[in-house]
Amino acid sequence: MAKTGIRQLADHLGISIGTVSRALNDRPDVNPETRKRVLAAATDFGYVPNQSGRSLRQGTTNTIGFIVESGTDGSGSNDNFFLEVFGAIQHVFARHNLDLVVLPCSTDEDPLHHLQRMVSRRIVDALIISATRRKDPRISFLADAHIPFITLGRSSTPGPHPWLDLDFEGVANTAMDRLVAKGHRRIALGLPSNDINLGFLLLDGYKAGLERQEIAFDPALVLRAASSEQGGYQLAHEVLSMGNRPTAVLLVHELMAIGLYRRMNDAGLEPGKDLSVIGFRESPLSRFLIPALTCFKLSLRDLGQALGESLLATIPAYAEHYPQGTVRRVWPMELVPGDSDGPPRM
Amino acid sequence: MAKTGIRQLADHLGISIGTVSRALNDRPDVNPETRKRVLAAATDFGYVPNQSGRSLRQGTTNTIGFIVESGTDGSGSNDNFFLEVFGAIQHVFARHNLDLVVLPCSTDEDPLHHLQRMVSRRIVDALIISATRRKDPRISFLADAHIPFITLGRSSTPGPHPWLDLDFEGVANTAMDRLVAKGHRRIALGLPSNDINLGFLLLDGYKAGLERQEIAFDPALVLRAASSEQGGYQLAHEVLSMGNRPTAVLLVHELMAIGLYRRMNDAGLEPGKDLSVIGFRESPLSRFLIPALTCFKLSLRDLGQALGESLLATIPAYAEHYPQGTVRRVWPMELVPGDSDGPPRM
Structure with a gap:
């Protein structure tokens, strides 16, 4: 049954092709029970939509990349931060049948070189980049390549892109x-x-x-x-x-x-x-x-949500849902007093 | 110059199309200086190879996915662990012009549903899955779908796949x-x-x-x-x-x-x-x-390297380089004595 198509699935389930398609594409306008039945049948019948084909036709991959630094140097970059931010971004993307993929850039590799390769692979429609440098050539590269992106972090490299950054x-x-x-x-x-x-x-x-x-x-x-x-x-x-x-x-x-x-x-x-x-x-x-x-x-949840929404606001297909325009925002942080900063010893 | 092709790049640089192609594809048999010139020219001329097209022709994406759990529940999953493992895997993949993408599964979502969607998107050729459960339906799904994969973690769900797990x-x-x-x-x-x-x-x-x-x-x-x-x-x-x-x-x-x-x-x-x-x-x-x-x-570096190599060993296109067969290995860990476990108080 490897060649099962969407029509066979619809026939088997006794529902319309349109409903099967919407269920498979995670559209919100499908009854949860129906979605479950469709996905179960799709799994049983080995149905796999050809994403590569879709991508060529529509020019989109429905995935958005988030570039982070990986590495084996034990530099202690704190990615518990990132996992929470990812969760919140996914929550935003799920509204539009978009998925988040994380593209780790090894500390061994030049970040621009890595970015260029990721772009050439065409696996994502848009990008979130983090760990911005004082001068960051990735910004002008993405602007020149007309790829929608947002940076988590400011830079002195100018660009028309949205950004969020901590205060x-x-x-x-x-x-x-x-x-x-x-x-x-x-x-x-x-x-x-x-x-x-x-x-x-x-x-x-x-x-x-x-x-x-x-x-x-x-x-x-x-x-x-x-x-x-x-x-x-x-x-x-x-x-x-x-x-x-x-x-x-x-x-x-x-x-x-x-x-x-x-x-x-x-x-x-x-x-x-x-x-x-x-x-x-x-x-x-x-x-x-x-x-x-x-x-x-x-709130990492709020920050992640704002990152996701601010990026989508700059992509024509989603901008109508996010009328905030090009967001450039310093994210406030609130003091949490502890016991680690008493007065100096006399 | 948006339509610059590989031929124009080769003409501009005065080198062969084959060399340009090998440089753009990060093949090892290119002089580093030449590679640098090609990449610089490709950037200047806005050359972007069409990965979606390549993927359809070759049936491969040259990316391998690593599924991890994300979430906003602050459960403290320790991803400093993962960033170091990623770095080491990338080191292995870079030998073969393969890239690692990380696919975070939100804690809100059923891991099987997430996996099925990722597979249907066809963005990766093979998968590494982690946080295996006692019974893990992802294993039989991937086996049935004939997608090469390795698990970081054992499970009581049987399968023909390779795995590594800590001891x-x-x-x-x-x-x-x-x-x-x-x-x-x-x-x-x-x-x-x-x-x-x-x-x-x-x-x-x-x-x-x-x-x-x-x-x-x-x-x-x-x-x-x-x-x-x-x-x-x-x-x-x-x-x-x-x-x-x-x-x-x-x-x-x-x-x-x-x-x-x-x-x-x-x-x-x-x-x-x-x-x-x-x-x-x-x-x-x-x-x-x-x-x-x-x-x-x-050693997270050794573990990551073994994960990458053991996966490639099960993929026909790479198996000749990794004759280890189907690896199923418990990874030893070594005691590091500290000061936190003295004898009980009398």
Whole structure:
């Protein structure tokens, strides 16, 4: 029965070809029971619609790609973040019979080269790209290729595309105000070790916070480390070795807090008392750490939904459902006070 | 120049069409400098090979899918695990101009339904599926559909497919021997709350370990919780509330240790002294936790490489390079002693 067609399925089930087609295509206007029967029959009869053929005829694949970084370097990039965002995007895409595929770019490979290959494979209709760099050639490549895309992250590379990005400047400003109000004056900043754009934004916010508080900027307090437990351990080591030691530190990634806590413990010091720490994003981790990490929260579900909808808003076939135009939005984050950032020791 | 073809590119560069084609297809037999020139020219001239057309002609997409679970339930599935495995698989696939795409299955959706849709989209030539269940209908579906696949995880659903799986029984046996040797007799087991197959394997190993040590199995010591920080917190709460409290616990996921440590700290108790803990997989986390978590390590790079190669070994076009046949292999894990599992308090 390998050659079972949609007509045979419809005959077998005693329903119209149109209903079978709508059920197979996950359209919303099909009774759930009918859909179940159609899918069961399609499986039993070995019916598989030819997506490659469809794709040539319609010029679409009905899949949208999300490019993330993979790798074997143990850099600790936090993909629990991504899995939750994926779930929310899929929820949006499911309304339109679209599927999300994730395209991991190995850290061994040039991100532009990877993107070009993915585009040449024609497996997706549109793209979400993340981990934007200060200058990001992927943006102009996609714009030139007329492929709809949205970036999770800003860049100084101009382009007509929509983007969403977390409010790194706001986080740094709020953290600086909070630490200064508690009496801190020497505040270190832990930045990523690569040229990802968010590092520049965090530094901007940090400088703005210092200026508002009339504290001179000291480049020696800007440290760089991997966004991982190991990076946090090394950063703490560096802080503890400094002559005029800072009394507080703002970290670009919450995973770093685990290593920092460990290094302080090894030195017989207490986070939140001997060195105040503010992490970045609230995660289950931050809440269960001892002491609980002061950090910033956002709804990953809302962010994922906005990413999905903002992308569809720029694709003609879906724009009527999403009249928001070209979204360019800084996503706010809310302070979650913990026990990791007390006043400096006298 | 939107209609630039491969001939125009070859003319422009003054090289043969064959070389251009090999460069564009990432074949190994092209000088790296030439490849760079070809790719640059292809980008400049807006050349995009029509993958959909190729796919119809050759019957292949040159992409292989890896199905993982996504979701917005914060269940803490640990995908740092996956990103490292992906990197290693990509390394294998790159030898053959194959790309890895990740197909996240939302926790809202039935995994079989998701798989059927992915297959019907024809975006991949072969599949890697993970999080296998005790009975897993995806296995018979893929076998019936004649799609090459490998599972990361065993199942009681039979099938002719290759699989790799971590040595859950071995981990449980080693942990039990170690804890009993330290004087523990009442040892709890923290299992996942769903019907993922690894929970059954871990329970088998736990029971075998008890039997060898001539300790009676007590079902009250088998606890179930989410594989997350929150799950570990709840599990610790349950353990601390027990009348005849166990003196040690083996956890199915290392993330649970964070919540367990927190709950013990809240109760004024010390992990490793008041309750001994052995985690599952060694990760940067385990090393930096205080106290360091006793756990088990494996090379994710080696595991990913074996997954990729074992899959290709079952695909006719690649089998000559991988003569290992149908691989069905339990992957060993090695004890990493930490400070979290001292002897019981007298």
